Amino acid sequence: MLFVTIGLRNELQAYADGSMFSYAVAVQNVWAFHWHNIVGRLFVYLFCMLPAEAYVSLSGDAQGGVVLYGFLFYVAPLLGLALTWLADRSEGRVIFAYACVSTAILCPLVFGFPTEMWMAHAMLWPALALAHYARPTLGGAAAVLVALLALAFTHAGGMVFAGGIVCSVALRGLRDPALWRAVGAMLIVAVVWFAVKQEWQPDIYFASMLPRAAWNFFDFRILFCPLSLLLIGALVGYGLSFLVASRFSPANAQFYAVAIAAIALAAYWLRFDHALHTDNRYYLRTELFLAAPAFVAAAIVHALLKEGQFALARSWLPRLAPRGGVLAAQALTGAIIVATLVHAVETEKFVAAWNAYRAAIVRLATGTTSDPILGDPRFVSSDRIAANLDPLAWASTTQYLSVLLAPGFAPKRLVVDPDEGYYWLSCEVATANRLAPRAVPSRSREMIGADACLHRKRLIAQAPAQAFK
Secondary structure (H helix, E strand, O other), X not given: OHHHHHHHHOOHHHXXXXXXXXXXXXXOOHHHHOHHHOHHHHHHHHHHHHHHHHHHHHHOOHHHHHHHHHHHHHHHHHHHHHHHHHHOOOOOOHHHHHHHHHHHHHHHHOOOOOOOHHHHHHHHHHHHHHHHHOOOOHHHHHHHHHHHHHHHOOOHHHHHHHHHHHHHHHHHOOOOHHHHHHHHHHHHHHHHHXXXXXXOOOOHHHHHHHHHHHHHHOOHHHHHOHHHHHHHHHHHHHHXXXXXXXXXXXXXXXXXXXXXXXXXXXXXXXXXXXXOOOOHHHHOHHHHHHHHHHHHHHHHHHHHHHOOOOHHHHHHHHHHOOHHHHHHHHHHHHHHHHHHHHHHHHHHHHXXXXXXXXXXXXXXXXXXXXXXXXXXXXXXEHHHOOHHHXXXXXXXXXXXXXXXXXXXXXXXXXXXXXXOOOOOOOHHHHHHHHHOOOOOOHHHHHHHHHHHHHHHHHHHHHHHHHHHO
16 A cells, blocks of 8 residues: 555656656557567556556546556555455465565565566465465366466566466475466466467567666676665664574564664664665566565465475474464564565655656756757756756656656656667657647657657667677
8 A cells, every 4th residue: 555655646657667658658659659569568568558548548638547557556566465365265364474575575675666577576476376275166277377377477577487386386296186277277378478479579679678688687786786785784683683682582572673673774874874776676676586486485385384285394393383483473573674664764765866856857847948969959958957866867768757747748848868778769659659649748749759760860870880880
């Protein structure tokens, strides 16, 4: 619920790539602008983009369509948890409990950036619960198939998650009917996935960018970004404090340890902190992808232990209970509190800076200053924004953001980043959108088209030199 409230109140759906996605919704051209390039994420298009675009087409309310897109995107974890609760028939709803913890700990890492891994995580848990606990009927098999299909078409990582779910069902034994139901559903999913990928190939320009995007996803240096290190340090400090406190006050060890960790964090934020978690909200999708399976594994092992599936584990599990279970619950409760504290403060810092950046964009977009050197007297450079707000900039989508934030989607100037290095629109697509009747003023669409055509012409002119290189 906080994701939805904070996201919509601060227009986070327009952050970074979200500017282009929101603009595409407002001008009713989501598929042509970009989504035909990423058909492997078709579920996100059908769930978020298409309903919002349809609303704009029916009502003429571009602003309402952008808000609807943001709402549907940010409400996905809540809906995923609701579906998990309904599907989970494990004792004590163990799958649902781990889904809640995973959502609270992992989703804030990327909150604010429109990565489709956000949707993959939301669909992971209901698909997991259904694969293990759907009723042995035709309806249950259909539910498993639909859930795995939706998960596979959120992101390429979702396809990996779907395969991992099938492997988790195998822990029940090779003769378990749930396994063969999951395997059959996965085979159908794989066939559909490959057929769709073959039917809709990405544009040449976008296809040339895919290898770089893939390497960025598996750049494990991101695991050592400031927020990751802060979380690790806070949790390690909390863990050590808990071990010490549990020797002196076992009943309240988590409270003392949380207090110590909170004091240390406050000292860091007030005295030493200079980091701002902005663009890394995109790159930490890798951490979300790597960490979610750990929660899944813990959930399945826990659930199967309660069902008596692991005979070996049952021999040593009673020795840990009841005290071991109590200590684990205390330790985990405090760890969740510490992680939530870190996420709350880092999100507040991000939102405050984002609002300042939005205000700066509005001043340029509604002002009279221009920079014709950018190729058009209607353009103004984003370099005029204060340097301390640079971490909020997303070079390839600044122009779309300036349209979205201007009153009535009608900026006097199009704010353009001189370092724009990726061009979402071809001149042909932008021109076709400008000539069509849309809810966004034609002058705004004309400026977006001018920017797109200017850069595409430059790319064509540089093509022989680039080929030689």
